[in-house]
Amino acid sequence: MALEKGIAGLVSDFITAGRPSVKAMSIDDRRAGYLASTVLAGERETRVDTEDLTLDGMTFRRYSPANVGNASLPALIYFHGGCFISGSFETHDNQLRQLAFYSGCQVIAVQYRLAPEHRWPAAHDDAQTGADIIWKNAEKLGINRERITLAGDSAGGHLALVTALRLKAAATWQPAQLVLIYPMLDATAYFDSYTFNGSDYVITREALLTGYEFYLGDTDRMLPDVSPLWRDDFSGLPPVHIITAEFDPLCDEGEALYQHMIEQGVNCTCSRYLGVIHGFFQLAGISQSARDTIRDVAARVARA
Secondary structure (H helix, E strand, O other): OOOOHHHHHHHHHHHHHOOOHHHOHHHHHHHHHHHHHHHOOOOOOEEEEEEHHHHHHHHEEEEEEEEOOOOOOEEEEOOOOOOOOHHHHOOOHHHHHHHHHHHEEEEEEEEOOOOOOOOOOOHHHHHHHHEEEEEEEHHHHHHEEEEEEEEEEOOOHHHHHHHHHHHHHHHHOOEEEHHHHHEOOOOOOOHHHHHHHOOOOOOOOHHHHHHHHHHHHOOOOEEEEEEEEOOOOOOOOEEEEEEEEOOOOOOHHHHHHHHHHHOOOOOEEEEEEEOOOOOOOHHOOOOOHHHHHHHHHHHHHOOE
């Protein structure tokens, strides 16, 4: 399958530039580059209400359909991507605006601590704490507790999965479903797609693995919360939908997760988007697949 036209232009520019190495970049430069890429997210959705709020010492950004009043709505709790070292409300603002508009539901983004300033397990702990805070404050936020979706892209998909597993183990509450968008699942980089798709497609093997290195340090890469792909305790999770990208170093592990979940009795589905790369969900300005994915995820949240 060929690359989508807009994606192909990005890849061509990356290769022409000599496949720039992230190892030559500072953390600040990597974060600034991620923020600059938001120009590719498409036209800003303005038909929603947004507010930043602090609950129990954590910061969230809430996106709400306009004029919902006191309605108790389904909600999406979202964890942003960025290889555990970058990402913010701003890098994902347009996608979350669109998800709120197209779903007619509440979307609440969790800001977790980033590496290298904050190492393992800071992001994991913040993700679980953030989800618990939202659940506890559901009535105040206008959220239906029984219809909460956990979702995230890349590192955020990892955090959504591990948060659901931690909630299951704690036996407190469970989301209605999970949506995992090209999740980072295996810190050992075991699968072939890390090799086949690891050099040319903008978000490289090096970019992903250096994120793990900054966050994990010397932490054992096979710990269950570090490489959740290899876990055997998925049974009992709510329904899970996994999104993979054809030219993504993480493609194989996302699809392996689907197989493992099916084997362990989870109601799991998986969609591979063709002609796109890791990060395509944030490229709605140049990618039809990104636009389709946003609509699909929004519909799943509304149905939860």
